Amino acid sequence: MNTQQQNGYMLLFRSDEWYNELSYDELQKVVSQNNAWIEELTAEGKAKPGHALQRKGVTVSGENGRVVSDGPFAESKEVIGGFLVLNVDTLEEAIAIAKSSPSLAYSTSIEVRPLAEECPLDVRARELAREEQLATA
């Protein structure tokens, strides 16, 4: 895998509602640790301001988007609760930052994904076109 990236990385924070199990004091501690973590990354220029997502929403699917189903996605551990875009050059740095997240102490998980320079669909369409040309050459 090419680990050199010019486009940055996205951290996707996934969890269930673990914070409902914590006491007020514990929760306050995690929130301030987490805020300090993001502030430091932002101050160092390693992260753009992050966004938390409300734990509700809908999913649109089907041809012409006819099917609209409600979230919420409450119980699932896979629900994305927020994201952070990192301005770092390598996957190793992005993973090191993810590992330093205070929320991991609470059995959450963080997906680390390279931002694509070009849409992978576009790249694949060109590959397929080349393969067809070769096959007919």
Add this chain to the structure above:
Amino acid sequence: MSTQNQSQNGYMLLFRGTDLRKGLSPEELQKVTDNWMAWFKRLTQEGKAVAGNPLEREGKVVSGKERVVSDGPFAEAKEAIGGYFLLDVATMDEAVAIARECPGLPYGIRVEVRPVAGECPIAADLRAEAQFAQL
């Protein structure tokens, strides 16, 4: 959803499903891609999309207290996130109307529409609780 139909902070579209390219000819795939890019460009020009990116297929997952690092894929291909848009629109209805224009929908792509929180919802809960405790 009527009372919760507003978000001051915009909406995020998460595109789920990364196996769309299976079964499409190069021309069809190119058409979907072109339509997708034109769609994003138009939304940007209209001031409705403020950010967006496709994601590379590969990646890693860091999880739990032990900080275990494992390889993607992260979910079944139909659940995996292939990219996102950040929308600057005021209501869920507008966000859903935009989601319905996604050129990937006829090919099994699903679009998750999520209100962006002004601050971490956990911090907001904490503040509400602190206010309640003072009463």
